[in-house]
Amino acid sequence: MQPLTSYSISRLQEMFARGTVGPVEVVRAYLDEIDSKEGAVRAFIETSPDQAIERAKRLERLDPKEYPLYGVPVAIKDNICTSHLHTTCASKILAGYTPPYDATAVSRLLDAGAVLMGKTNLDEFAMGSSTENSAFQITRNPWNTDCTPGGSSGGSAAAVAAGMVPVALGSDTGGSIRQPAAFCGVVGMKGSYGRVSRYGLVAFASSFDQIGPVTRDVMDCAIVMKVISGHDAMDSTTLPGNGNDMLGSIDKGIAGLKVAIPAGMSGWGMDEDVRHSMDDTVKFLETSGARVSQVELPDMDVSMACYYVLANAEASSNLARFDGVKYGYRAEAATLSGMYRASRGEGFGEEVKRRILLGTYVLSSGYYDAYYLKAQNVRKMIRARFQDVFDEIDIIAMPTTPTPAFGIGEKVDDPVAMYMSDIFTTGANIAGIPAISIPAGLSREGLPIGMQLIAGAGREALLLGAAGALEKNCRFRERCLPDPRRWGV
Numbered sequence: 001m002q003p004l005t006s007y008s009i010s011r012l013q014e015m016f017a018r019g020t021v022g023p024v025e026v027v028r029a030y031l032d033e034i035d036s037k038e039g040a041v042r043a044f045i046e047t048s049p050d051q052a053i054e055r056a057k058r059l060e061r062l063d064p065k066e067y068p069l070y071g072v073p074v075a076i077k078d079n080i081c082t083s084h085l086h087t088t089c090a091s092k093i094l095a096g097y098t099p100p101y102d103a104t105a106v107s108r109l110l111d112a113g114a115v116l117m118g119k120t121n122l123d124e125f126a127m128g129s130s131t132e133n134s135a136f137q138i139t140r141n142p143w144n145t146d147c148t149p150g151g152s153s154g155g156s157a158a159a160v161a162a163g164m165v166p167v168a169l170g171s172d173t174g175g176s177i178r179q180p181a182a183f184c185g186v187v188g189m190k191g192s193y194g195r196v197s198r199y200g201l202v203a204f205a206s207s208f209d210q211i212g213p214v215t216r217d218v219m220d221c222a223i224v225m226k227v228i229s230g231h232d233a234m235d236s237t238t239l240p241g242n243g244n245d246m247l248g249s250i251d252k253g254i255a256g257l258k259v260a261i262p263a264g265m266s267g268w269g270m271d272e273d274v275r276h277s278m279d280d281t282v283k284f285l286e287t288s289g290a291r292v293s294q295v296e297l298p299d300m301d302v303s304m305a306c307y308y309v310l311a312n313a314e315a316s317s318n319l320a321r322f323d324g325v326k327y328g329y330r331a332e333a334a335t336l337s338g339m340y341r342a343s344r345g346e347g348f349g350e351e352v353k354r355r356i357l358l359g360t361y362v363l364s365s366g367y368y369d370a371y372y373l374k375a376q377n378v379r380k381m382i383r384a385r386f387q388d389v390f391d392e393i394d395i396i397a398m399p400t401t402p403t404p405a406f407g408i409g410e411k412v413d414d415p416v417a418m419y420m421s422d423i424f425t426t427g428a429n430i431a432g433i434p435a436i437s438i439p440a441g442l443s444r445e446g447l448p449i450g451m452q453l454i455a456g457a458g459r460e461a462l463l464l465g466a467a468g469a470l471e472k473n474c475r476f477r478e479r480c481l482p483d484p485r486r487w488g489v
């Protein structure tokens with residue numbers, strides 16, 4: 001028999017329904033994986049083994065057939081609120097904080113029968129691309145522990161890649177689900193803006209933020225998307241409808257679809273191995289009957305600049321609430337303003353302070369028109385361009401990142417180099433459109449390479465169908481798995 005931790009969600013559901021295995025056994029098997037690998041990977045800020053076993057025991061009294069995620073272990077990025085576990089955003093300012101409620105995405109997972117295994121590490125307040133900005137620990141890439149897992153949802157991606165959970169939630173503001181998914185050889189998706197409720201996601205840049213799944217394959221991703229999607233009265237920006245048709249095109253493949261490759265991709269610092277994977281993807285698309293063409297997208301560095309102006313502006317406003325009064329860390333001082341200053345000064349890390357300063361700068365009078373307003377106009381232009389493109393074609397395909405995972409410490413002193421690893425991902429957040437990263441191959445050093453597919457707003461089902469077809473062709477999981485010897489276990 002295969003190890004219990006290797007089954008897909010649908011296979012597990014069949015086994016539960018037939019009674020060949022129970023949730024306690026499955027949860028224990030994953031807890032064993034966490035025990036043996038977490039020391040080397042450090043994906044979790046907090047694990048909840050006792051609560052998980054308790055919950056699995058309670059599930060045993062329920063009918064598996066009524067719950068789409070019955071007994072499925074799930075890890076949650078630690079900027080998503082959980083009422084029974086801390087939610088720290090990997091920040092000293094929220095250390096020890098427990099929210100009074102669950103995020104909508106979390107309560108939907110629980111209502112569907114999932115079991116929470118713990119909270120995963122991230123760059124503080126989701127600001128970063130390597131998970132090195134966490135105030136608590138550095139997470140390592142299971143494929144090579146000298147490398148970062150990407151970020152900011154690095155803990156979620158590493159936990160899934162190392163087999164410690166089959167599913168994790170991440171958040172994606174400029175690429176934070178897709179980039180770490182690409183670096184760790186797993187699937188990561190963000191839906192259209194408003195597809196998944198942001199209620200209970202600690203806000204970074206509210207007009208970009210989306211919660212989404214990290215999974216081992218596209219089918220699991222679609223199943224989780226279906227559970228967490230849909231209108232929510234607690235988030236007025238959610239789209240109408242229940243997002244129920246995620247699996248509607250899952251077996252349709254890619255034949256007949258119009259797929260476009262952005263022109264001039266190689267100009268964006270693309271590594272040779274990534275280029276090869278891209279070429280393979282194009283070949284596959286052509287042989288599988290897709291109609292492949294080239295498309296002019298707005299310059300990627302323009303998207304980057306637009307994203308970093310607007311996201312930081314929103315962050316500077318969103319993070320004003322952490323003042324030492326209402327939440328978390330409070331420093332002692334003689335005056336009220338001294339207390340604010342000291343609490344924020346000591347509570348926030350360097351990158352968060354950099355973002356708050358940049359954001360405040362671009363919003364301040366005298367600079368507002370030159371930066372914030374201009375970036376808003378650029379955003380409109382980028383959105384319009386994507387809309388025009390999706391009037392003509394179905395899917396855009398391109399690598400998720402220009403390079404595979406980089407080394408720990410390699411970019412920490414160069415924020416701009418760090419920001420550049422989002423160069424292919426920010427466009428989908430700016431335009432509010434769905435995008436998915438799937439593992440497509442390995443570099444010569446044995447690190448995963450991710451391909452990104454992007455679709456027009458509201459077309460998640462089509463996107464998942466195309467991603468499923470590409471996945472079948474790449475056969476990544478059959479061919480490649482991280483090497484446990486690297487983790488020292």
Ligand code: GLN
Nearest residue numbers: 126127128173174175176
């Ligand atoms: N890496 C990007 C940033 O640092 C994106 C972060 C995210 O998507 N949360 O802002």
